[in-house]
Amino acid sequence: MQSIFWSVEEVASRAKQFYENGIRQNVEHGDNIGKMSVIDAETGEYGIDPTGVETALNLKQKNPNARLFTIRIGYDVAVSFGGAINQLVVV
Template identity: 50%
Template sequence: MATRQRRYSKEELARRGQALYESGIRQQVEAGNDGKIVAIDIETGDFELDETVVAATNRLFERNPNAQPFGIRIGRRAVYHFGSRSLKKSS
């Protein structure tokens, strides 16, 4: 299996991926898919939607083995979170 090479910095990958998501992908996938993952090829704008990063990204690579994927979780600010978050306000 060939190793895939990243051709963009993390910052450029995020900038392009977020711009593609906001400019048209969001409207196509948001309704009814809260919490799912969108893997976006930042070079072509192709995307795949699935429950996990791995599944969405693998399907994107099946379509385009040279994809430069960016992942975003629908309705969330981050794909992953660490630790716990209390919804209660402390006094």
């Protein structure tokens, strides 16, 4: 698969569209709140785990060129360091 060159903003925008248009309804419930969802911004494929690391590794194994976006389920931000970072993007 050919590598896709997107800015961080494009990756975030595409992944958020996938999240809002289907993933949210599937994942935002009881046991998943607070877990991390990692989304492939190209395909919309996603996974859930407590830290997002395992899912990111699995998605990268399937597609080494995947552009991944991580979001904390049920929250507006994934990671915050003194308010400087709103979303964690794995590229």
